[in-house]
Every structure is written in structure tokens, then in C-alpha cells.
Amino acid sequence: MAHQFHIGIATLLATALLAPAASAQQPKTGGTITIALTEEPDTLDPQRTSTQVASMILRYAGDTLVQKDPEGQIIAGLASSWTVSNDGLTYTFKLKPGVKFHNGAALDAAAVKASIERAIDPNLKSPITAGYFDQLASVTTPDKNTVVIKLKKPSALFLENLADSRASIVHASSAKSVGNQFGRAPVLSGPWMISKWDSGTQITLKRNPNYNWGPAYVHKGPAYLEQLTFRVIPDSATQISAFKANDVQALTTVPPNDVASLESARNATLNKSLRTGVGLFLEFNTTKAPFNDVRVRKAINMLVNKDALVKVVLKDLGVPACGPLSPSLWGYWKNACSYAPEYDVTAAKALLSQAGWKPGPGNTLQKDGKPFEFTLYTAPIDTWTQSAQLVQAMLQQAGIKMNIQQYEFGTLLEKTKAGEDQAHFMGYTYPNADIVYLWFHSDNDKTGLNLSHYKNATLDQLIDRSRTTTNSSTRMSTYQAIQQHIIDQALWAPLWINENYSAVRPNLKGVKVSFDGSLILNDAYLESK
Secondary structure, three states, rough: HHHHHOOOOHHHHOOOOOOOOOOOOOOOOOOEEEEEEEEOOOOOOOOOOOHHHHHHHHHHHHOOOEEEOOOOOOEOEEEEEEEOOOOOOOEEEOOOOEEOOOOEEEEEHHHHHHHHHHHOOOOOOOOOHHOOOOOOOOOEEEEOEEEEEEEOOOOOOOHHHHHOOOOOOOHHHHHHHHHHHHOOOOOOOOEEEEEEEEEEEEEEEOOOOOOOOOOOOOOOOOOOOOEEEEEEEEOOHHHHHHHHHHOOEOOOOOHHHHHHHHOOOOOOOEEEEOOOOEEEEEEEEOOOOOOOOHHHHHHHHHHHHHHHHHHHHHOOOOEEOOOOOOOOOOOOOOOOHHHOOOOHHHHHHHHHHHOOOOOHHHHHHEEEEEEEEEEEEEEEOHHHHHHHHHHHHHHHHHOOOOEEEEEEEEHHHHHHHHOOEEEEEOOOOOOOOOOOHHHHHHHHOOOEOOOOOOOHHHHHHHHHHHHOOHHHHHHHHHHHHHHHHHHHHHHEEEEEEEEEEEEEEOOEEEEEOOOOOEEEOOOOOOOOO
């Protein structure tokens, strides 16, 4: 099927993954592991969340119609097989029989239909999942194990989007009965069940003893580990200390400062991949001064020395970002860095002068008697904080005062969606280039992730074309045009793309590592002493 041809390309571009060493010991059922989280998710309702941390947890609690194997290829999930019509509009999924939700209800065709209908309900205002079905024409259920999805237009990304954990099938009746509380303990069908959420502290998942429908790359039957505890530890130094003390058995993100020491130690197995996304970018609210002027936005891009950020903040464990996509994503434009504005303080000052910003007392830039001063909204993440301080110093040398205001990540997201800020830091991880729809299409202003609040019909048309054409070369050229437009309008000042390092304790065996660096724990178990 043509839709599957592009899936594995990002894998070829990504940094090689280092899998934990195998153990001769037989897997043992039981035990608890603790996994460190830098921030708390907004919700664990797959159809309401917009955060990557929620997506990561949902990998262990949810199931999708199709999945990706560790190499990034689309394989069977809840659907044992599927066919696609010649015109690319009709997808027929045959479901695995006997699948149950965590509450014991049957996960059959009717349940899948109800889940999809909830995802597209305009009252739900789903920030991500609704976009996966934006071309939906109908969902029908010829029998209890068959789901037929018809689209209005072909979608080259439909199967790939269905493999995202935020497309997990939810028990729609439970969601309706408990309302907003569903996000605290969603009823799904995965190998673990969300049993408790202590706000600001930890989220506990219990083993699903009835799980018997996992993907082909894991053992048949329930997971071995009895409990997964996701502990919220914003401070990276505290995470490392907890890991070394064996209070935490897995780190989803190893800070750059600690990679070398963990690599040389014998108490960790590290896994590495280039982030499938942009680790940090400064995003402008294009509706508010002074960033409603494209010349000012371009000037900020030229005033930031990205190479210095990569060296100081990432310890050279990453690359400068040049646009909205990462080299690890299919669709990345290889000439983005040569096309994007370069670090050039003189050219930046000339642009600012054209925009009316002239040197005043103390070399502070002024316009109409007012100094160039703005507030950057950010989250208390170590690499973000350090980057903010460096960017602040770079802009200050050019006569711009940047204040820094930190918010917990969920609050940051709410404020930026509402357009309260002038500019903010943000980052993303996403499996494909369709992130441009979520971040830049007019449909996603206020309700989705169009946090620059930029609306442009030409850009919308390009994004729509990228989502509906199935021709590989046309899609690639369209993604190039999209990246050029975003760079031309300087909607972001892209900063860096980090190498993702995760770490597990040596006694945690059987861990597999996915193409995107995520940990697959279905086969994981704790080695006996």
C-alpha cells in the first residue's frame, strides 16, 4: 500500500539506537519500576491531550488500530489486518477477537466507532486526535469485528496517525459518564491500567492481567512488570541522584551534562536517537507587538547564536534547528539551514532600524519613546532555563530587554493557546511531518497548537495538499514550500534539536528501544539478585 512506503525513512536518518544487553535469566512476573518524568501531563485522555508526556504514558496504557514496530514500520495492532481501496478512500479493518477494555467491556467494532465519533465531536475540541480524522466521511460496522472508515480525500498519513498513542481506542461510554474526570483514569485496553494519579507527584499503572493481544514483536500474554510508577521530578539533578540511588529505574531523558558520566558508569544502559522533532524554539505571538512585524521576528532569529546554545546547553549532543522539522523526519528540507537567516548581529540591527527601533540611552533600542522590552514565557526545564538565560544575554547586547517568566508546562500551554504572551519557548516530539498541520494551520488557532496565532490561506492550502496527496515527490516538494513559508515569515526562532538519551538500570532486563528512542516495556522484567 502506497501509504506505508514512507514510514521507515526517518529511521535511516536517526542516530543508531543502542539496545540493552540480553540476559540469560528467564523473565520473571512481578515487581515495580519507577520512571522519571520532567513534567506532568495535562490529561491522560488520549483525545484531549496535546502533550508528548501524555503520549508516552499512553503507549503503556492504550492500544491503537495499527502500531509501529521498533523499526518504525506499520504493523497490526487492535486490527489484525486491513485493506485500502484503490482510490485510497476506504480502509477496512478486521479486529482481533476477544479484546477487552480495562473495565471488561468488549472492544469490538461498535466500540471503535464510538471512540472515533467522540474524537471528532466538536464539543470535545480535541487538539490532536480530531486532526487525524479531519477527512472522515463515515465509519460503519458491517459486523462486530469489522470497521470500515471512509475518507473524503486520500491521506498519505492516515495509517501513521492511527498508530500514534493519542489515537488509542477509548471506552466512550465511560468517558461520557465521568466527563472531565476521564482524563485522570481513562478506560483503555493496553498492557497496564492507570490506577492512581497523585497530582504533582506520580502516576501509577497496574498490570492488566487479561492482556493477550499485544503486537507481534513482544511476547504473547500479560506484561511481566506488575506496576509502572511515573514520578514527576522536574529537576534533572534530582532525577540523576534518584537514578543512581536506584529509587528510579528508568530515565526518559538524560540531561546533556550527565550523559558522559552515565556512559562511563556501570549502573546504566543508555539508548540514543536524534529527536523526532525540535527540542526548543522561540515562538512569536504574531498578533502582539513587537512581533506582529516580520522584520522584528527575523532580526531575533539573527541575534541568537544557535551554535553557542548547542555547545553550552547540549554539550554538543545535538544540532542547531533551522526550521519547523527535524532531519529525523521524512519531509525535512535538506537546504533549510542554508535558507534560514544566519547569525548576523549587524544585519539584525539594520532590520530593526527599518522597523523603527533605534538606539537610545544606554544603547537600548527604542521606538516612539518606548524601549524594546518583552517577556518570554517558558517552563522550568533545565535546558530551557539555561537557553533562556543565554538568549536573554544575546538580545541584551543588541539593546533588547527580555524578561523571563516561568510556568508549569500545562499552564504555559494554556496561556500560549489563549494568546496571552508575546513570545514563548516550546518544543515538540512527533512521529511525522504532519506536525505542520497541528502547529501552523488556521484550524488549530486557539483550540490546537497554532501558538503563533498566524493565519494564512496560502500556508493552509500547502498544508492541506501535504495531507491529501499520496505522490511522494509532490509531498516532499510541498513540505519544502511549507518550510520556506514558515522560515520567510519567521514564525519561530528555531534553536536546537537534541540527541535523546534514555537510561535504564542494569537489573531491568528485556527492554526494547523503538526507532524514536521510546522504551518498550512489554517484555521488561526485573532480574533476580
